[in-house]
Amino acid sequence: xTDVVNSPALAQPERAYASRAHGFVDWPAIFAxxxxxxxxxxxxxxxxxxxxxxxxxxxxxxxxxxxxxxxxIWMIFVAVSSFAAGGYVAGRLRRPxxxxxxxxxxxxxxxxxxxxxxxxxxxxxxxxxxxVGAIAKTAADKGLAPxxxxxxxxxxGEGVAAAKGANxxxxxxxxxxxxxxxxxxxGDFSNEDKxxxxxxVTGAGAPPATAADRVNRVASExxxxxxxxxxxxxxxxxxxxxxxxxxxxxxxGATRLGGRHRDQDVDLGHLVRAPRERSQR
Numbered sequence: 460x461t462d463v464v465n466s467p468a469l470a471q472p473e474r475a476y477a478s479r480a481h482g483f484v485d486w487p488a489i490f491a492x493x494x495x496x497x498x499x500x501x502x503x504x505x506x507x508x509x510x511x512x513x514x515x516x517x518x519x520x521x522x523x524x525x526x527x528x529x530x531x532i533w534m535i536f537v538a539v540s541s542f543a544a545g546g547y548v549a550g551r552l553r554r555p556x557x558x559x560x561x562x563x564x565x566x567x568x569x570x571x572x573x574x575x576x577x578x579x580x581x582x583x584x585x586x587x588x589x590x591v592g593a594i595a596k597t598a599a600d601k602g603l604a605p606x607x608x609x610x611x612x613x614x615x616g617e618g619v620a621a622a623k624g625a626n627x628x629x630x631x632x633x634x635x636x637x638x639x640x641x642x643x644x645x646g647d648f649s650n651e652d653k654x655x656x657x658x659x660v661t662g663a664g665a666p667p668a669t670a671a672d673r674v675n676r677v678a679s680e681x682x683x684x685x686x687x688x689x690x691x692x693x694x695x696x697x698x699x700x701x702x703x704x705x706x707x708x709x710x711x712g713a714t715r716l717g718g719r720h721r722d723q724d725v726d727l728g729h730l731v732r733a734p735r736e737r738s739q740r
Contacts, residue, residue: 488552489571492714493578496545500583503537514695527691531698538706545579546572546710550717564722565715572714576707606640612677613640613656614663628663646681653678 507513511526512533518526549571556564613636614628628636636659639652648656653674660670720727 483567484574485553485571488549488554489574489578491552492545492547492549492572492575492710493582494545495548496541496575496579496710497582497586499544500537500541500579501586503540507533507537527694534698534702535705538702539709542576542579542706542710543713545575546713547717547720549575550714550719551721553714553718553721555722561722564718568714568718569711572710572712573707575714576710579710580703580706604637604641606637606644609640609677609681610637612680613660613673628659632659632662640681644681645685646678648674648678 512530550568553571556567656674657670660673661667
């Protein structure tokens with residue numbers, strides 16, 4: 460370490476900073492900022508889910524375009540607010556670069572903000588994956604599958620059997636139909652599969668013509684839902700990428716601002732003081 464500090468390749472302003480034991484990266488400040496960013500993001504995302512703005516649950520209500528526009532605005536707001544808070548905290552807590560030029564301090568603060576953004580983004584992705592996994596596990600524990608709705612539409616009873624609540628389709632047949640639907644999520648059934656499904660629906664009490672029409676209608680609905688899910692997936696992918704880019708820029712600028720307030724010893728106590736205490740000052 461002595462050789463590095465005394466090296467003529469290092470400029471004099473850098474020697475004092477390089478001689479510090481913690482090096483150029485202030486990990487405690489980074490982790491503190493990342494934790495603040497994740498906490499703010501989690502609270503905002505929880506509130507958004509409570510009012511229906513969630514990307515983890517399918518939306519089947521009216522005005523889907525307005526919903527996804529509102530969801531995009533909300534996601535950008537969450538990213539800006541969380542990374543602004545986390546970046547600023549990291550900038551204020553980062554140990555100052557003794558002897559470094561203002562430009563060098565700004566650059567190091569901004570780079571610390573990018574690391575805060577990266578850690579918070581990874582933590583947020585893990586939380587989102589855990590949430591989706593918990594939802595899927597809950598559905599599996601209840602015996603629910605994404606294709607059950609289509610199977611129910613195909614196999615609902617007709618006539619007297621339906622009125623009595625009887626189930627003319629055996630469990631083995633229903634299980635086979637469920638696998639057939641799961642293997643063709645876009646409703647692209649072969650003619651042989653459609654003939655089989657029509658025969659099963661006929662066995663459930665529907666006339667042959669009605670059975671064939673029901674199979675075609677369910678297949679068309681599956682195809683429409685698959686196309687909608689694909690479009691929503693593309694939109695959410697672009698929105699997530701844009702949100703992360705905005706978050707990175709926000710963390711960069713907020714950490715720089717926090718670093719400047721640290722160097723200038725800006726007093727933000729007026730934000731937390733009681734009105735009477737402010738008036739006395």
